[in-house]
Amino acid sequence: MNEYKDNIPQHVSIIMDGNGRWALSRGMERKEGHRCGAEAMRIAAEFAVEKGISYLSLFAFSEENWGRPKWETDALMTLLMDTIHDETPNMMKNNVRCLFIGNRNNLNADILQQMDKCMAETACNNKMTLIIAINYSGKWDILQAVKQLLMENPSGDITLSQDVFFNYLSTAGIPDPDLMIRTSGEMRISNFMLWQMAYTELYFTPVLWPDFRKSDFEAALEAFKKRKRRFGKIEESINIP
Numbered sequence: 001m002n003e004y005k006d007n008i009p010q011h012v013s014i015i016m017d018g019n020g021r022w023a024l025s026r027g028m029e030r031k032e033g034h035r036c037g038a039e040a041m042r043i044a045a046e047f048a049v050e051k052g053i054s055y056l057s058l059f060a061f062s063e064e065n066w067g068r069p070k071w072e073t074d075a076l077m078t079l080l081m082d083t084i085h086d087e088t089p090n091m092m093k094n095n096v097r098c099l100f101i102g103n104r105n106n107l108n109a110d111i112l113q114q115m116d117k118c119m120a121e122t123a124c125n126n127k128m129t130l131i132i133a134i135n136y137s138g139k140w141d142i143l144q145a146v147k148q149l150l151m152e153n154p155s156g157d158i159t160l161s162q163d164v165f166f167n168y169l170s171t172a173g174i175p176d177p178d179l180m181i182r183t184s185g186e187m188r189i190s191n192f193m194l195w196q197m198a199y200t201e202l203y204f205t206p207v208l209w210p211d212f213r214k215s216d217f218e219a220a221l222e223a224f225k226k227r228k229r230r231f232g233k234i235e236e237s238i239n240i241p
C-alpha cells in the first residue's frame, strides 16, 4: 500500500484523450489539438510539482496509435521531439526527473536520442519523476518483463513472486499509480499500465485534454481524497464479527 501526505496521491497517471475532437469541434486540424494538448501536458506537470505529487505518468503515444494515418503519427512524433527539447529546461528549473517508458524498437534514432538526452540531463533531479509513455502498451510491458526474466534465468531457476516480477516491468522502482485520470469522457484503461493499475482509483472527466487545466486536476485530487481505498480488505471500523 502506498503512503501519501495530506491525501495527495504519490503517483498520478493520466490518459490524455480528446485532442482530435477538441480540434475538429473548432474547425481545426487534429494536429492542432495535439499541439494544444502538449501545452496542457506542461500545465499538468507544473501543477503536479506544485501539489507535491512524486510521480506523474502520462500516456503520450500507445503502440496502437501506429494504426493512425501516417501524417498524424508523423505529426505526433515531431511534436514529441519538439516538446522534449523545449521542456527539458523547464524540468531542470522545476527539479523534475524525466523517464521514458515504452517499446524503443519502432522509434526513430532522432527521437531516441532526444529522449536519452532528456533522461541523462534530468537524472539527478528529485522533486518529481515525470514518466512519459511512448510506444507503450500494458501488454507489451508484461511481455517484455517475461522475456527479460527468461533471458536472465534460462534454467527457470527463480522463485517468482509479484515483487520479483515488478522489478522487470518498465516501471520497476516506481510505486503503482494511486490515481488514474482519463479525459474526454471515455471510460477505459486502453492498455495503459495493466499490471500496475490493479488497485488504482479511476477518475473520468468529460473535459477534452487540451482544455484540462489546474482546476480540473484539482477536482480529480478532491475526488481522490473522498475515495476509501481498501485494497480488498474491509475497513477496521466495520470489522464486526
Ligand code: FPP
Binding pocket: 016, 017, 018, 019, 020, 021, 022, 034, 035, 037, 038, 041, 059, 060, 061, 065, 076, 077, 079, 080, 083, 184, 209
Ligand atoms: C488522444 O487524443 C491523445 C493522443 C493520441 C496523444 C496524446 C498526445 C498529447 C497530449 C499531445 C502531446 C503529444 C506528445 C506526443 C508530446 P486523440 O487524438 O485520441 O483524440 P480523439 O479521441 O478526440 O480523436
